[in-house]
Amino acid sequence: MKVTVRYFASIREAIGHGSEVIEADVKTVEALRDLLLTRGAKYQEALSTERAVRMALNQSVCDGTALLQDNCEVAFFPPVTGG
Amino acid sequence: MRLSVSIQAEDFDVSYELAQLRANDARVGAVCSFVGTVRERNEGSDVSSMELEHYPGMTEKSITAMMEEATKRFDIYGARVIHRIGLLQPQDQIVLVAVTSAHRGMSFQACEFLMDYLKTQAPFWKKEVTPEGARWVDARVSDDKALARWGIEIKNV
Secondary structure, three states: OEEEEEEOHHHHHHHOOOEEEEEOOOOEHHHHHHHHHOOOHHHHHHHOOOOOOEEEEOOEEEOOOOEOOOOEEEEEEOOOOOO | OEEEEEEEOOOOOHHHHHHHHHOOOOOOOEEEEEEEEOOOEEOOEEOOEEEEEEOOOHHHHHHHHHHHHHHHHOOEEEEEEEEEOEEEOOOOEEEEEEEEEOOHHHHHHHHHHHHHHHHHHOOEEEEEEEOOEEEEOOOOHHHHHHHHOOOOOOOOO
């Protein structure tokens, strides 16, 4: 299925871009993260399971078990610091 | 119910916003507001400027959800949130949360609730420039604790 993946703040900087569309044959947000972790050192640094990485599916905060749908939008970002 | 959120690079005028929030609503007897500003020091370093990034779309959606939650918990008539993005300098205004109600208690509480919620759930990220270089601001465990006081156990840090 087609998934738009978005990255923000330190994660965006580590990966080197803010958005990409990928074809992924995976079911959950966690499985998508695992797939991205196989894409080389930049992804491993940015999305390492050692780091506090927050996730959102279709612009709502989710956990790794959230189910992907075709044309969905997944975002990975560090803990938020607004206000 | 008057609920509105703006994410903008421009500064805002607090007096104007408060006047708008209570205009033509004679039920209002209390207006409570919070303004967050850029400090010149953070974590022991001088801050010369700050850049605010956000997640367009999700930001507005998450803040609207917070305001709707506030209307369920507190007897309020309206709420206004403005959050700035882009490049800011020390002393600049960053955020406004304003709430109206009949009596002060509800608007004080709703204002604090919205700020606690926004700090840990709205997708904004601050990067500050210091003499040691630019750095992303770390989220604070104390902000998660502030939200937990309202019975909301969602972890940010």
